[in-house]
Amino acid sequence: MDNFTLKERFVRSIKGKKVDKVPVCSVTQTGTVELMEACGAFWPQANYDAEKMATLAIASHEIAGLEAVRYPFCTTVLAETLGCSIAEGSLDVQPYETDFPCKKKEDVKKISIPEDLLESRRIETILDATDIVKERIGDDVPVVAGMIGPAATAFYVAGAKNYLMWSITATDIFQELLAIGEAVCTEYANALFEHGVDAVIVIDSEAGPDLLPPPLFEPMMVPVYRSLTDKMKGLKLLHICGDSTDVIDQMADSGFQGLSLEEKVDARYASEVIGDRACLIGNVSPASTLLTKSQENIKKEAKQCIEDGVGILAPGCGIAPRTPTDNLKAFVAARDEYYIEKGLL
Ligand SMILES: [Zn+2]
Numbered sequence: 001m002d003n004f005t006l007k008e009r010f011v012r013s014i015k016g017k018k019v020d021k022v023p024v025c026s027v028t029q030t031g032t033v034e035l036m037e038a039c040g041a042f043w044p045q046a047n048y049d050a051e052k053m054a055t056l057a058i059a060s061h062e063i064a065g066l067e068a069v070r071y072p073f074c075t076t077v078l079a080e081t082l083g084c085s086i087a088e089g090s091l092d093v094q095p096y097e098t099d100f101p102c103k104k105k106e107d108v109k110k111i112s113i114p115e116d117l118l119e120s121r122r123i124e125t126i127l128d129a130t131d132i133v134k135e136r137i138g139d140d141v142p143v144v145a146g147m148i149g150p151a152a153t154a155f156y157v158a159g160a161k162n163y164l165m166w167s168i169t170a171t172d173i174f175q176e177l178l179a180i181g182e183a184v185c186t187e188y189a190n191a192l193f194e195h196g197v198d199a200v201i202v203i204d205s206e207a208g209p210d211l212l213p214p215p216l217f218e219p220m221m222v223p224v225y226r227s228l229t230d231k232m233k234g235l236k237l238l239h240i241c242g243d244s245t246d247v248i249d250q251m252a253d254s255g256f257q258g259l260s261l262e263e264k265v266d267a268r269y270a271s272e273v274i275g276d277r278a279c280l281i282g283n284v285s286p287a288s289t290l291l292t293k294s295q296e297n298i299k300k301e302a303k304q305c306i307e308d309g310v311g312i313l314a315p316g317c318g319i320a321p322r323t324p325t326d327n328l329k330a331f332v333a334a335r336d337e338y339y340i341e342k343g344l345l
Pocket of ligand 1: 262
């Protein structure tokens with residue numbers, strides 16, 4: 001039972017099979033300044049250079065002990081590929097959007113998926129980073145790649161105001177944007193799987209209650225997710241930020257095998273609602289716990305998450321860049337302590 005490789009334990013957990021202990025990793029952003037200093041690969045370059053991206057991603061596993069290698073460190077890869085303007089960020093700021101192409105409804109017609117999508121600058125970097133990661137860590141450590149989902153794609157391409165307006169008043173245009181997002185996600189995700197990524201996490205917070213009224217989730221998002229997940233040829237995970245309590249039940253029916261939820265969601269409640277439909281991933285607060293709390297309190301919250309029924313122990317969202325490595329190590333150690341204290345290891 002305890003002879004699983006990290007990858008076997010991760011895959012079994014996602015599939016709801018029995019494991020000796022839950023994996024502890026991050027399916028969201030893993031780059032921190034301390035890790036950059038330790039491995040010599042820094043932002044902003046590590047967001048654009050495959051070698052540096054791979055080095056920093058591996059550091060969170062080799063140095064901090066997280067049980068997966070996860071990259072990239074931002075959510076702008078598909079956005080830039082579809083024509084958004086992106087600022088490169090800095091040592092502790094992720095790349096971010098500065099302008100978007102769909103100012104008015106007519107502009108949506110002009111958005112197309114590049115024929116050479118996989119050779120576009122940002123996507124090629126991630127695929128190259130995947131090759132480097134696979135070569136360096138071998139086959140026993142799970143590799144997780146993140147990408148924005150259909151709703152986030154629509155949000156980036158149309159801007160916040162249009163997104164909010166069109167989701168209510170121009171649903172045909174809104175759905176057109178979601179369809180573009182679904183198509184681009186499908187092609188990109190399957191290229192990642194072909195390069196050896198084990199799980200793709202679709203970051204789609206813009207579909208959550210913070211931006212989209214919960215009654216719209218079922219009619220607007222679930223069909224898109226079902227269609228997308230049907231076509232994704234590997235482990236598929238969904239991350240939605242904020243308080244997604246009102247849509248957890250629908251998320252669990254959308255075809256994703258793992259759901260990564262923020263700490264605003266009560267883990268015990270979520271695990272009861274989800275049942276065996278998906279693996280609950282989360283949800284220790286990266287900002288108010290991992291970044292700032294004492295190691296003792298980090299461990300306490302991490303153990304409570306396992307107690308509450310998460311299938312994978314992870315931060316509820318991206319790790320803050322200034323998070324101390326020792327805090328991440330305490331987070332990882334908490335998982336082992338939990339099982340020792342319970343007499344299970
Ligand atoms: Zn998040």
